[in-house]
Amino acid sequence: MDFKLLLTTFGTLFLAELGDKTQLACIMMAAKTQKPWTVFVGSSLALISVSFLGVLFANFICHYISGDLIKKIAASGFVLVGILMFFDKI
Template identity: 75%
Template sequence: MDWKLLATTFGTLFVAELGDKTQLACMLMTAKTQKPWTVFLGSSLALVLVSLLGVLFAQFICQYVPASIIKKVAAALFVVMGVLIFFDKI
């Protein structure tokens, strides 16, 4: 196992997820239901499944598209999303 990659992935996702709408949704669900462990389990399973889908999709796409092009497309999509959010289009 590549421990450096594991730590980098964990750190990146941990910081990216702090204070995002998913975390806020978990807080609100826990406050509403008063069942923190059930919300924790459901949200943990959802994050694991979404991560698995992302990894499998990336593995498939990387067989056909060079990483440099994927990086550029992802950057362009982030810019487009940022502009749309800035102008209240989403």
Template identity: 50%
Template sequence: MDLKMLAVVFGTVFLAELGDKTQLATLLFAADKEVNKWLVFAGASLALIATSALGVLGGGLISQYVSERTLNIVAGIGFIAIGAWTLMR
């Protein structure tokens, strides 16, 4: 197992998830006093696993047809566009 790659992926996703809408939604669900916190944790964890699986499957499929360089450029442009759109709102 490539522990360095595992650490890089973990660190990147962990930092990307901090303070995003998903984490805030999870926080709001957990703030309800009548809700079982373990169920909130389980639901949020399963959702992250499912979306990560879709990302891995999609990335593997797309990489068969598009070069890694092109994917990096498209992703970079997409992030810049989302950032610009967010600032203009």
């Protein structure tokens, strides 16, 4: 196992998810239901499932498209979203 990649992935996702709407939704559900362990298990399974689908999709798509092209497409998408947000279009 590549521990450097493992720690990089963990750190990136941990920081990206910290304080986002998913975490806020979990806080609200746990507070409302008073069942924090059920909310924890449900949210953990959801994050695992979404991550698994993302990795499967990436593995599939990388057989057909080069990593450099994927990086350029993703960067262009982020720039486009930023421009649309700047002009209050989304």
